[in-house]
Amino acid sequence: MLASSLRDRSERRSSVEVAAEQAQRPKERCLGLCKPGAIKDLLQTNRTLRATFHPYISELVVYPTAVKPKEVLEGVPGGFPQDKKVTVARWNAIHPSRIPFINSTFGLFAEMDDWFNELKEGKAVTSTGEESRRERLELRGEDFSMGGVTSTEREEYAKLLARERESIRKASAGYLRQLRDHELILRTNPEEIGVFGKMFIIWHLCDLLHLKNNLDRPVASDLLEWVNSFFESPPKQDFKEIQTSGRLSSHPKFWPMVHKCIVRHHVTTAVILLNKLATEAPPCSYIAEVLIDLIRKMPIAQEDMSVNAFKSEFQEWREEVRTYTWEEGLRARLQSPEHFQNVWRAFKLLAGDEEALKSEATCWQELLAYTVLFVHPMFSGRQVADEIIPTIREDSDGSATEEACIALLEGDFHRAIRHCSKIDPWLVSHLTDILTRARLLDDGPLLDQLGGNRGDRCTLAESYLLTYAEIVLTVPSMWRVALEYFARCPRFGRAFIAATIPHIPLTSEFETRKVLSFCRMHGMETERRQIHKAVAHQRYREGRLGEAVMDYVEAGEHRRVAAIVDKLLDAYVLRGDYAWRDVAKAVPRRALYDNDRLSFLSHYLNFHELHNAKRFPEAAEKLVELFTSGAAPKRFWPTLLLDALPLLEWKHEVVVGVENTYELMRCLEEIITSHRKGEYLALLAGKENPDTRTDAGAGGVAEGVGEDWIQKAEKMLQVVRLALVRNLARAMMK
């Protein structure tokens, strides 16, 4: 007998394993690159296929390539029709219908996380900055028996725990609702429904057993609720059929239905059925009344009930059941032995006869619920794990879902998580997270027993959340949710964000702004600069210099900004190109404080505006300021000195004062007498030289100008010198 049952088991196991193996086998997809099974032909033509994965999107690039270089081979046809073809294969790691679920559960997760963060901060505030006291509280955890913790602290801690519980309860209920709702939405997709069904079963059990407030409470009603929520209840059609039939007691489905209602504690349905029976002939009516009375009176342990009160109440009720069961003449009151069997069975069920309950149950989950409800109504979760689970665990079919349920019933959370990880990444990550928050799982770093640097490792919950977020990231439009998950992982989150952001495709201008906004919100400064730099490069290539400068400033690339400004100034001096004005106008004022060259450009624009508005004295002041502040690059000084000519030669009044004239003279001498004169004058010389005028390069000007052109430029400055001397005389006279 034992041997045969073992053999049965092993056979069943093996069929389960086969199914699991099939599920794990990679799915084959045909890309149409060659005929199925024709890979040998490909090899004969010296061709094979190569492929590269996308860094994070579920995408694969496949292309045909040569096995050996063509030169090495002889007599092999070189061409292959598909050689110039690159095929991109894309698949859905996440079913599109699941996206709303991912979004809404993220909201719940984030809300709970924020709650916890607030509590942490709040705790720091209430302990008025006394770090040691707070640590002491945290270290002790729930162990308050030791001395040194005051009653106020104890109360505070209890309050904190209660608030944590509350937020966990709320989040868990939310997750459960989402799981149930999405199971309904996904009607059209059997594969997803299957997964959601499993996730719901596991989450529901965990929620009822472990996430409620009092862990020592009786679990009978919870287990019943769990079983009722997903194992088929008595079908409604049967109920209608029985109701409409004439004579109830002889209907073949009547008694099975009553039995089912009794074990499932469907009081209303049982009463409706039995009430009908009560209208029949006397023996039936009497039985029906007794059963209705017993079913209605059956006590179920509630959380807030005192143990002794319930015990005596249940005992009383049980005695009543037994009295009726052994009542003399019960058999005599019924017409047929078959009828009697059914009534007898109903009483046996109510009396908690284990054999009867066993034959009523179709699976171990049902048996568990019935046994706890009728035999051990006061059992807590721990007692169920110790006393009932060992007797029924053999009946599990070995699937991940059932094993996870058993592990949860036993309170072995690590084993439960291991099984959950085979079912779905969403389930395992969120379950681990909530169990850690509820202090049911250790929140220390992974593999702590190995010693070494604890800072290098994250918690189990974080590692699962990171994995889940990476899976979410494979859907291109979901980068935001994935990054938010990363952002809520304290240990490695930032590193993951930093690695991900450069890979987010910036397909539109708004997308770019969104990514930048995310970087600003989370203080990802390096990444923000990287994006600005990439955008600036693009703008520069498109010839939109103003925007390029703005982005380079944001990216902190001041050298590049200076290079662009120099290029613009060269173009202005050499060819009279006024593009620099556009840039100077476009640059936001706050950028001017960060970059000297931009600030010069802006001031130079200001000088031109004053000059055009014929506000000469102010223009002169501005010009001198450009020299004295050191903002102007020296190679631009000759041009600025030439700009001063009209001001110096203004007939109607003296515009440049004595001091300012001295200053301009000093600048002129500094250029002319410098050993780097050639360098400083090159730009101006280039303007005169028709060969360099077409040369747009900034650096190229200095080398490309000959000595005679430099002398010509120097002669031009002689004019400035004359004007300065004349102006000085006029200014002194004034």
Added chain:
Amino acid sequence: MEPTARLPVDGDVTGLAWVPERPALFTSTSRGALYIHELVDQDGGEVVTTITDRATKFGLREVLKLRPHEKNAPGQKVGCIAMALHETNGEIATVGSDGSIAISGAMAEPRILPHDPELLSVTGIDWRSSHELVMSSLAGRITLFDLRQRSPSRPLAQENGSPSPLNCVAVNTSQPHILATGGQQGVVQVWDIRNSSRPTTELFPVHSSDVWEVRFNPIRAEDLVTCSEDGSMCVVRWQQPQSDFSVDPARPPLHRIQDPSHKLGMNSVDIHPEKGTVAGGGDAAAIMLSKI
């Protein structure tokens, strides 16, 4: 709530507007297309003229597809960043990702406006009158653009030192000299630009991150709805912008619509003037409705 009609478009939608007189919809996309769709009954036959409250299914039929910025850069993919519909003459102004501004209409060929150095990194656009546009930019500028003039752009003078980047702009429905902008730091500003060299403003620091859209209530023009990256929507009531750039003590919004379990950014917002319902859509791929 169920969608009554779906329409596939090329790229991400960057702007949507209903034509007032007839049930037609303008859509601009990030890949540079501008569509006009007509609302038709479910069989795709007759054009629907009135929409009743009864939940009937509609279809959308493509009437016109334009690429307004193509002329400016042939061969390049120029997307539309923002769009504004002039309700009376039906003209649509779009901002291209290459920085160009185009005016299109159902009847006329799209025309590209002359390049203007003032208009850099434009993020939002709206009509002030049939010949004047107003634009906001990442440089923090508000620029008025008169289509009739030779040098059309006129920047709004801002004297508060360093203006922060602006994401959007809207013109008040009854007083065209009142503008609203939404900035990068979460500040909503209402401007009175009657004196464009000394505009007055009122600040509402109601959000904690980028404000993506601002809209005036078409009937109660003193109310403004806003949405932001921080996941909230606000209804702000402005008074006459008084002083120039004096930062008031933080003025609370009239209503703040935020779901604690909704943390992702809200990208778009609108208000139903008669029913007083605010609707917003965001990164959570969901629509949030709230009665105020």
